Amino acid sequence: MEKKKTMVKDIDRTIYDIKDKVHPSYEVKEGLTPEIVEEISKTKNDPKWMHDFRLKSLEIYNNLKVPDWGPSLDGLNMNDIVTYIRPDTPMRGNWAQVPDDIKNTFERLGIPEAERKSLAGVGAQYDSEVVYHNVREEVRRQGVVYTDMESAIRDPQYGSMVRDHFMKLVPPTDHKFAALHGAVWSGGSFVYVPPHVKVEIPLQSYFRLNAPGAGQFEHTLIILGEGADLHFIEGCSAPKYNVANLHAGCVELYVAKNAHLRYSTIENWSKNMYNLNTKRALVEEGGNMEWVSGSFGSHVSYLYPMSILNGENSRMEFTGITFAGKGQNLDTGAKVVHAAPHTYSDISTKSISKDGGTCTYRSSVVILPQAYGCKSSVNCESLMLDDRSRSDTIPVMDIQNDDVDVGHEAKIGRISDDAIFYLMSRGMSEEDARAMIVTGFAEPIAKELPVEYAVEMNNLIKLEMEGAIG
């Protein structure tokens, strides 16, 4: 008798796929030329240093090659991408003033409700610009700055801080799409938490790309003072179009001595999106960087948040889940460089591939000669739900001194018949047993997410089981 397959439904994307009518107040032509970059710089009223930075980045972009090691980017043609598209509204500090169609989009995604219930501040970006930014008064009184990047660059108090940190951690020379970001970036959030300030409830930025054939290049810069504490949440989505969209954002996180930053992302781009995002954190002495990352959307993703453990006793933890379905090639993972003694890293990931989707776990752990007394642990598990899909595990460890303790474990496989049998022998139906196993597989990640995101994740992975043991 032929084995019946476990059926796992595709992610229900209905609310993400609702398209707004595109009526920008301004957009540049498709493609990438010095004139277009000049035009973006002019329309954004960049200071001179930023104008020069953009043009230099474009030059670097033109001299760098497309990566030769990841998923194919053949479907991405920069000549077809609109790099800047401004919605027909200035940035607001009040939801009521945001135009109805844009507001309704964010309402459907639950952002204003989340702000009321459980967030200290919200930023909402629509295409290339931030349309709403607000932070609770009590948080503002603590000295916390949470604003859009453009305002931050021109801010008399924080402008120089932004200049000192902007693309210093991810220089445009890092790779081709970092250079692209440097040339055409727009939007994003700036956060500064003063020393010893603990932000009790999370801040959240939500990025929505509505226009077809457009790119979103937001820049997120977070600077924590000594002993500061913050949880930052990032969400992204877009409706599905038949043309390629591009997201090449950049996230730079500075975690000072004894500070703690948790950075959670739920990425749910539509399946025509090329998600080539770069995230990096610099962690100083005793600092603690936690990444929680859920990758569900996009056609192709290259996403590997990196932590540089620069100060003694600093640490990072990365917890990630990736779910690739039909037409998706999601190449995700993490990178860590141990650059100081007694640093600690822990990477734990899960991936699920189904219906012809490809998941690749890719990581690197580098321990430099001076980083003695370090510990690193990597654990990745992959679940294959059918034999049309693909799941690859590509970790690298480069250890350059002997005083280390490095462990790595990887597992790949299917839902075990023994586990199903055991649960059924305890009185469960087979459907319930399968559902429990898949939910249990994702559970260690789900529990790291804020409650409302865990619920979203469970909605995303609508698991519906049927089948019988062969």
Added chain:
Amino acid sequence: MDVALRNVNMLPVRTWNRLGINDTGLQEKFSDPAPYRGKALAGSLPEGVSLTKKPFPVSDAETGMGKDTADFVESHSNCGVSLCAAAGTKAEKPVVLNYEISEKNPTVIDCNEITAEEGSEITVVMGYRSEGDVPGFHGGLTKLYAGKGAVIHLMQIQLLGDGCTHFDNVGAFAEEGGKIDIVQAELGGKHAFSGVKTRLGGTKSQLNMNAIYLGDHQRSIDINYIAQHTGRKTSSNINVSGALLDEGQKTFRGTIDFVRGAKQAVGHENEYNLLFSPKVRNRTAPLILCQEEDVDGQHAASTGRIDAARLFYLMSRGLSEAEAKKLIIEAQFHPVIDRIPDMELKKEVSDFVKGRLSQLESMG
């Protein structure tokens, strides 16, 4: 002659170029290969095994170090044998091949083929040695074919001196129920490269791969093992363990590749590295590639210093720190050395390891 081989020990799937692990190059200047002076085959062939001129059964055999390296050996070889174990025979004793680098044989390039016909079993022991630290070059290509239900045991023991650069390139294929059992000991040489690719094509075919390495002084070791599962119910088991001392460097790439259709295949890989000096460098890329749902793939790696409790226990029994460390390294190598079927060779390998460890400065 000068050799500059590229695309050596390539990862089957590339990763970030800046890590420098996607592949390596092999550049060396050495004496032109002259006909090998001496006899590689020690003693007589066991019953059932013969030298053969038959073409190797697999025309597209891929190897661990890659095509450039294989082509180089095929066009420059100055020694090597083609062996065939007749169907249904089980060789009682091993075939022993000794390749020695000396002043009269400074360049050894051996090209070997081992075919085990249906239901046969053969053991081949290859030893690579040199006269002290005489400068020399060794490059080897060995192809293995295990027919239906056949078993090939291959032991490659590399005990070269510090004047030699060495590579061993292996390509293996197993038919239904065939078994490939490989032991590699990379214990000497200045630069050592080794690659083994096994295609488990037949249902229930198996690979058992056990390797040890010792990277002392300024030695570099570069390894690439690939177990490609294409047949149903195939199994692979790869175990690598070794020690890095002084300024030793090692790169290990290990891939388990489950191709679509390899239902119920099982692939396990374990790596255990002991580090003894702040100047060592250990690089590892353990890949699992999977296009099949019904498989079980696992990889585990552990890298670090000797467990302090073990060291303390041995020292509390009266051993010095250096003696305790040597004992632990020897103990780590023993499960592999014990697989060598010849008592004399077993002792030679054990003494070689002891000899190298006794010269070490970084043993505390």
